[in-house]
Amino acid sequence: MLLAQSLSGSQLALLGLAVIVLGLTLRRGMLRARRIEERDPLREVKQEFQVTEQRPEAMLGRMEIRVHEYAREVEARIQTRLAVLDQLIQDADRRIADLQQTLDLLDAEERGLPVRAGSPGPDLLQYARLPGASESLPLTNPTTGDVRLVRRLAAAGLTAQQIAQRLDLSQETIRKLLNTPERERPEDDSHADAA
Numbered sequence: 001m002l003l004a005q006s007l008s009g010s011q012l013a014l015l016g017l018a019v020i021v022l023g024l025t026l027r028r029g030m031l032r033a034r035r036i037e038e039r040d041p042l043r044e045v046k047q048e049f050q051v052t053e054q055r056p057e058a059m060l061g062r063m064e065i066r067v068h069e070y071a072r073e074v075e076a077r078i079q080t081r082l083a084v085l086d087q088l089i090q091d092a093d094r095r096i097a098d099l100q101q102t103l104d105l106l107d108a109e110e111r112g113l114p115v116r117a118g119s120p121g122p123d124l125l126q127y128a129r130l131p132g133a134s135e136s137l138p139l140t141n142p143t144t145g146d147v148r149l150v151r152r153l154a155a156a157g158l159t160a161q162q163i164a165q166r167l168d169l170s171q172e173t174i175r176k177l178l179n180t181p182e183r184e185r186p187e188d189d190s191h192a193d194a195a
Helices: 002-006 009-038 041-053 056-110 144-155 160-167 171-179 189-194
Strands: none
Touching: 041 056, 056 144, 144 160, 144 171, 160 171
């Protein structure tokens, strides 16, 4: 009270105003401290991330990533198919070379040129066996062409077992054809028609 009597009215108003300002400043500081304590930085980051994700630039970035991933997948599929095609081409080239070798061997024999007995034989004439067929089939009516083919394959260095496997005939039939003398060989069907 003493203080109130020594101060004039304007000074008292200024002092009251200073107390109010000080109280408001203290209250504001306490509210700010409480807000900082209650603040959840993880939730704020999530909200900011969601806002950023909804921007058109972010959507374009995600679409670009998807396109690149799809392009890599398509490129991998194409590379796989190209590798398979390369392998098939190599297999076809090998078969073509084998066929050419057989053709050359047959052509040389028809011209009467000597054929080396130890020359490697073609790895073709591998006929697929039908399901349910017997292991090897007997040749019931061999023609001269059959005998010539068997003899050519034998001259190319193939064994009776290999020839039997390639022609899908029994080894017994192959041995009979190989052991058939020149005069006892059956006649070719085309020669029979010409006579």
